[in-house]
Amino acid sequence: KAGVTQTPRYLIKTRGQQVTLSCSPISGHRSVSWYQQTPGQGLQFLFEYFSETQRNKGNFPGRFSGRQFSNSRSEMNVSTLELGDSALYLCASSLVYPSGGIQETQYFGPGTRLLVL
């Protein structure tokens, strides 16, 4: 099976712009989670989607949003970019819904490295 894919891999934007990142999960996986990794804050949970519904959300401002499509592919959007949004954005997929009480191994994509100038 193909692994989790993320596009684009690298992105440079300027402050105030918006960006959309895409994640394609492993075939058959219905849960997609997004994470932000920065040198200062480490890895932080952004949100999780299962069957097109956001099931869980981290402590990020409303500028960060996401969605999941019927084929389980997911996108996240960051509007009005700030310098502090520069980070590696990772998505991970799992077979079932982790927040449903069942812990499943998460399979991570290679990440999208976003630089905001």
Place this chain on the structure above:
Amino acid sequence: KNEVEQSPQNLTAQEGEFITINCSYSVGISALHWLQQHPGGGIVSLFMLSSGKKKHGRLIATINIQEKHSSLHITASHPRDSAVYICAVGLKAAGNKLTFGGGTRVLVKP
């Protein structure tokens, strides 16, 4: 205080040495994950534990639920084990969303 604490932050070992990384957490969890991140960013899930011990090749992970502590051991370390190892817990009180430790940077010298 962070909900997940890892130690040490950095570790240098000679090839062949036994390595231990520790993870302590302060809240109720549904499971604990050990992740490996190589330079370039890719993350691989090594183990998911809710009790006891798991072994995969030269890697062993243990968890003590009562003491809220987990360890990741690398036996007969090799330079290819050089990576950042990250502990993450699924928080029961937060819908099992993952909360991460700060990571342990491991360098194995030949």
